[in-house]
Amino acid sequence: MAVVSARGLVRTFGEGRAARRVLDGTDLDVAAGEIVAVLGRSGSGKSTLLHVLGGLDRPEAGTVEVAGERVTGVGERRLSALRRRHIGFVFQFFHLLPELSGEANVLLAGRVRGAHPSASDRGRGLVDRLGLRHVAGSLPHQLSGGEQQRFAIARALVNDPGLVLADEPTGNLDVQAGAEVLELLSELAAEGRAVVLVTHEASAAAIAHRVLRLEAGRLVTA
Amino acid sequence: MIRRLLAPPRRGRTILAALGVVAASLVVGTAATVGYGLATGFDRAARAADLPHVIARFDREARETVDERVRALPNLEARSYRHEIKNVDLRANGRDTRKGILHIVLEGRRGYAVTEGRDVREADEVVVERGLAREWDVAPGDRMLVFRGWEVEVVGVAVEPDNVAFPLTLTPRVYTSERSWDHPVSVNLAQLWLADPGRADITLTQARATSFGIGGLAFVTRAGIEVLLGQAAGIVISLLVAFSLVALVAAGTMLAASAQAEVQRRLPAFGVQRALGFTPGRLAAGQAAETAVLVAPAAALGLAAGALAVAGPSAALLAQLNEQPPGAALLPVLAACLLAITALVTAAATWPAWRAARRPPAEILLGGDLAGSAGRRSRGPDGLLATGARFAVAARGRFAASVATIAVCAGVVTLMLALAALLERLRDDPGTVGKRYQLSVRLAPSAVDAVKAIPGVADAAERYQVDVADSFRLGEPLRLIAYPGDHTRFEAPPLAEGRRVQAEGEVEVGVGLADALGLRPGATLAVQTEAGSEVRYRVSGVVRALEHDGRIAYVRPARLLAAQPDAGSTIAVRLAPGADRPAVERRLRALGAPPQAVGGATTRNAAFLGVLATVLRGVGLAVGLVCLYALIQALAMTARERRGAVALLRACGGDARTVATVLAGAALVVAVPAALAGVVLEWLVLGPLVARLAASFAVLPLAPSPGQVALVLGGLALLAAAATAVVARRTMREPVIVGLREE
Numbered sequence: 001m002a003v004v005s006a007r008g009l010v011r012t013f014g015e016g017r018a019a020r021r022v023l024d025g026t027d028l029d030v031a032a033g034e035i036v037a038v039l040g041r042s043g044s045g046k047s048t049l050l051h052v053l054g055g056l057d058r059p060e061a062g063t064v065e066v067a068g069e070r071v072t073g074v075g076e077r078r079l080s081a082l083r084r085r086h087i088g089f090v091f092q093f094f095h096l097l098p099e100l101s102g103e104a105n106v107l108l109a110g111r112v113r114g115a116h117p118s119a120s121d122r123g124r125g126l127v128d129r130l131g132l133r134h135v136a137g138s139l140p141h142q143l144s145g146g147e148q149q150r151f152a153i154a155r156a157l158v159n160d161p162g163l164v165l166a167d168e169p170t171g172n173l174d175v176q177a178g179a180e181v182l183e184l185l186s187e188l189a190a191e192g193r194a195v196v197l198v199t200h201e202a203s204a205a206a207i208a209h210r211v212l213r214l215e216a217g218r219l220v221t222a
Numbered sequence: 223m224i225r226r227l228l229a230p231p232r233r234g235r236t237i238l239a240a241l242g243v244v245a246a247s248l249v250v251g252t253a254a255t256v257g258y259g260l261a262t263g264f265d266r267a268a269r270a271a272d273l274p275h276v277i278a279r280f281d282r283e284a285r286e287t288v289d290e291r292v293r294a295l296p297n298l299e300a301r302s303y304r305h306e307i308k309n310v311d312l313r314a315n316g317r318d319t320r321k322g323i324l325h326i327v328l329e330g331r332r333g334y335a336v337t338e339g340r341d342v343r344e345a346d347e348v349v350v351e352r353g354l355a356r357e358w359d360v361a362p363g364d365r366m367l368v369f370r371g372w373e374v375e376v377v378g379v380a381v382e383p384d385n386v387a388f389p390l391t392l393t394p395r396v397y398t399s400e401r402s403w404d405h406p407v408s409v410n411l412a413q414l415w416l417a418d419p420g421r422a423d424i425t426l427t428q429a430r431a432t433s434f435g436i437g438g439l440a441f442v443t444r445a446g447i448e449v450l451l452g453q454a455a456g457i458v459i460s461l462l463v464a465f466s467l468v469a470l471v472a473a474g475t476m477l478a479a480s481a482q483a484e485v486q487r488r489l490p491a492f493g494v495q496r497a498l499g500f501t502p503g504r505l506a507a508g509q510a511a512e513t514a515v516l517v518a519p520a521a522a523l524g525l526a527a528g529a530l531a532v533a534g535p536s537a538a539l540l541a542q543l544n545e546q547p548p549g550a551a552l553l554p555v556l557a558a559c560l561l562a563i564t565a566l567v568t569a570a571a572t573w574p575a576w577r578a579a580r581r582p583p584a585e586i587l588l589g590g591d592l593a594g595s596a597g598r599r600s601r602g603p604d605g606l607l608a609t610g611a612r613f614a615v616a617a618r619g620r621f622a623a624s625v626a627t628i629a630v631c632a633g634v635v636t637l638m639l640a641l642a643a644l645l646e647r648l649r650d651d652p653g654t655v656g657k658r659y660q661l662s663v664r665l666a667p668s669a670v671d672a673v674k675a676i677p678g679v680a681d682a683a684e685r686y687q688v689d690v691a692d693s694f695r696l697g698e699p700l701r702l703i704a705y706p707g708d709h710t711r712f713e714a715p716p717l718a719e720g721r722r723v724q725a726e727g728e729v730e731v732g733v734g735l736a737d738a739l740g741l742r743p744g745a746t747l748a749v750q751t752e753a754g755s756e757v758r759y760r761v762s763g764v765v766r767a768l769e770h771d772g773r774i775a776y777v778r779p780a781r782l783l784a785a786q787p788d789a790g791s792t793i794a795v796r797l798a799p800g801a802d803r804p805a806v807e808r809r810l811r812a813l814g815a816p817p818q819a820v821g822g823a824t825t826r827n828a829a830f831l832g833v834l835a836t837v838l839r840g841v842g843l844a845v846g847l848v849c850l851y852a853l854i855q856a857l858a859m860t861a862r863e864r865r866g867a868v869a870l871l872r873a874c875g876g877d878a879r880t881v882a883t884v885l886a887g888a889a890l891v892v893a894v895p896a897a898l899a900g901v902v903l904e905w906l907v908l909g910p911l912v913a914r915l916a917a918s919f920a921v922l923p924l925a926p927s928p929g930q931v932a933l934v935l936g937g938l939a940l941l942a943a944a945a946t947a948v949v950a951r952r953t954m955r956e957p958v959i960v961g962l963r964e965e
Contacts, residue, residue, distance in 0.1 A: 051959050054873070056873060056957075056958045056959045056962070057957065057958075057959045058957075076877070076878070076954065077877055077878070080872065080875050080876060080877035080878075080880075081875065081877070082875075083872075083873060083874065083875040084874070084875020084876075085875070087875075089873050089874070091962070095866065095867075095870045095962070097609070097867050097870075099609075099612040099613075099616060100604055100609065100612075101604075104604040107604060108604065108606075108609065108871070108874070109874040109875070111604075111605055111606050112606075112871060112874055112875050112876035112877070112880045113876070113877055113879050113880045113883070114875070114877070115875065155874070158874075159874075159875065
């Protein structure tokens with residue numbers, strides 16, 4: 001059964017002559033334990049697809065289901081709960097809060113209302129598991145890019161999501177750090193999570209079970 | 223430019239900034255209207271009434287005798303005469319008084335302004351003072367009974383600003399013409415208009431020199447009346463003027479901080495413009511023009527609303543003082559305020575814009591405010607509230623400005639609450655003026671033991687009160703109060719200097735009297751009683767007495783009674799804690815005289831003080847709204863700057879309550895220290911400052927009570943909650959992805 005399933009997604013930016021339809025009937029299914037890489041040119045709509053799948057953006061048409069729950073057409077409260085329970089986001093620019101230590105950034109996700117009671121313990125465990133304990137108390141600007149991204153991945157996993165959406169996770173990292181992050185994403189898939197990886201790097205796509213290309217608003221096999 | 227300011231991306235901020243200017247201008251408009259009206263009320267009324275520069279009162283004389291001396295005086299421009307009759311019985315509309323004053327006005331300049339109807343022309347006509355007309359609902363055409371048997375027609379209403387109005391004074395004034403008399407009217411009051419009012423001393427010196435044979439001569443100058451009126455309205459007026467000053471300072475601080483915040487918000491745009499080649503001067507000029515276009519109409523709106531809101535109460539207050547509201551004369555003042563606010567906010571917005579724009583474009587683009595916080599980690603918990611607090615504190619400059627602004631506002635609110643409570647206590651609570659007894663009863667001193675025996679009476683003693691004059695400066699009236707033994711059992715104003723009276727022949731003088739006569743412990747106070755005898759006392763101490771403007775002296779009664787055996791006395795009654803007051807009053811009544819409740823200090827007009835207290839609380843509420851605006855402004859700024867972090871929390875599953883919790887942390891970290899600082903500010907600075915401005919001769923208890931502190935703290939917590947709700951709602955309306963893109 002697919003962890004995430006999208007049908008006929010449509011998303012347009014701009015109006016009138018300037019309107020650009022970046023998703024035009026896009027379909028996607030990702031199963032548990034599967035890594036799907038989405039490639040495409042800049043501005044092709046890769047990140048938009050990820051945002052729509054994760055309920056951060058709303059499509060004009062089409063449906064999305066995550067873990068059997070509707071993402072499209074539901075209110076903000078249900079979307080928040082859905083993201084909290086089922087979805088973890090990994091961003092290109094990490095989005096760590098500069099005032100908080102790496103570990104505090106991880107634990108912050110476990111402090112949102114409705115988070116699992118053991119989220120904090122799980123967060124500390126993730127910090128240990130990802131080999132970040134020795135820099136757990138450091139501020140983001142004191143960390144390397146790879147360390148920052150690993151903290152960001154730990155944060156995404158605090159609530160034990162079934163779906164990880166990674167938007168150019170290695171785009172801001174050197175080759176070695178990027179490789180470490182990709183290895184980590186592979187491990188996540190091996191644990192049974194569905195991973196959707198948006199990238200334009202061939203090395204990143206290499207870890208995927210399926211590689212798709214977003215062209216003219218539709219996903220095609222690369 | 224206005225269209226750009228109101229375009230969708232900036233509309234909300236523009237409206238918020240404009241609301242802030244409106245709120246601050248509202249306070250300025252309120253303060254300016256009340257302050258200007260009070261500060262200039264007497265001059266305006268004196269001009270309108272053609273009030274004479276000198277008023278001379280003397281024992282009754284034939285007009286020709288007096289006029290012969292008066293017309294020879296130097297510097298004299300005009301003169302007119304009246305006959306003043308006191309304690310006249312007046313009745314109209316079912317109301318009556320035995321303390322009326324009838325002025326028989328002879329021909330010549332009047333010295334009063336007829337505000338309704340016409341002046342007296344024929345016999346059996348009177349003009350009544352405005353205070354009486356309002357209080358008794360008397361209008362031209364009504365009938366009035368004077369001296370119980372003389373029926374007259376009221377033909378006009380007049381204002382003569384040489385005294386406060388009835389019922390603030392107990393003696394309403396009525397004017398009639400000499401045509402009502404069938405014999406030549408003698409005179410006891412002369413009104414003198416001087417060619418050069420600045421040289422009144424020459425005229426007065428000559429008048430004294432040529433007054434031989436005219437008894438009881440006393441002069442009052444226009445300047446002296448102004449001082450007397452100030453004393454009559456006393457603490458109330460001084461408090462209001464002092465408040466106006468404090469409000470102006472608070473509004474200025476808030477406007478400047480708001481403008482700074484606006485520039486901080488626009489820093490990224492400055493960076494881009496500088497990178498595109500705009501000069502710092504051009505950016506600053508653009509900022510100035512934009513600010514002025516926004517501020518001028520908002521300030522005009524706020525000033526107009528403030529002026530209109532207090533115009534009614536202010537006019538009522540001035541009417542109580544026999545003064546006129548400023549009317550159109552207020553417009554230039556409000557225009558000056560408009561210019562000042564526009565200039566202040568524009569300068570406050572332009573200066574930081576100029577400073578920011580002069581920095582290298584790359585530095586501006588990096589984000590001047592947040593860059594400084596990247597390397598710091600605040601210690602403490604990492605929960606949602608604490609995270610919100612860190613967001614707010616990260617922009618240190620704005621955080622400090624927000625705390626300072628809200629602290630000043632909270633201080634002003636606390637001051638307003640303390641002032642309102644003080645006014646009510648001055649009206650109701652004798653303890654406020656150092657009185658420890660609650661009842662007085664007009665019984666002979668021999669009844670003291672019987673009064674003491676009443677259950678519920680803790681103590682009782684005869685109390686003598688005599689109005690006398692200083693022997694050396696007869697123009698300095700003072701009030702002698704005498705108790706047998708220790709007077710502090712019944713009246714204990716705080717000791718400012720020296721010690722309490724311990725023996726016959728010693729006196730404690732009020733600071734007001736000590737200042738007027740230059741008295742210090744060890745000095746001699748010589749007073750002349752109404753009987754003409756002189757009594758001397760050695761000053762043992764100086765006390766901060768509020769009553770009678772501090773022109774008061776506490777003695778023991780033996781010497782006073784020797785000099786004036788008929789000195790009036792009452793019995794002061796101090797109730798035991800928990801005493802059944804109605805039962806005590808019944809027992810006192812059974813002894814032969816109704817007990818009087820001991821009141822406060824300033825006036826008998828309870829409604830007057832009640833209105834003032836309400837006005838002050840209303841102003842406090844308005845300033846509270848300014849606090850709300852400042853909180854929303856600060857919180858909206860934080861939310862906007864940290865929209866990426868907020869969006870991240872939402873991406874992690876944070877719902878509206880999670881976001882609200884973070885924002886509540888940001889609001890509380892501003893509101894809590896600001897509230898505490900505000901209370902401390904009022905306690906240590908504003909309260910003492912206003913108290914000193916209002917009555918340097920007394921200790922005004924303007925320190926906030928625990929209840930007022932709780933109200934301010936609780937109120938600010940509620941305002942913080944309201945600001946959080948407003949900003950959280952706005953924040954949640956923004957798509958998550960917008961914030962993430964910005965981050």
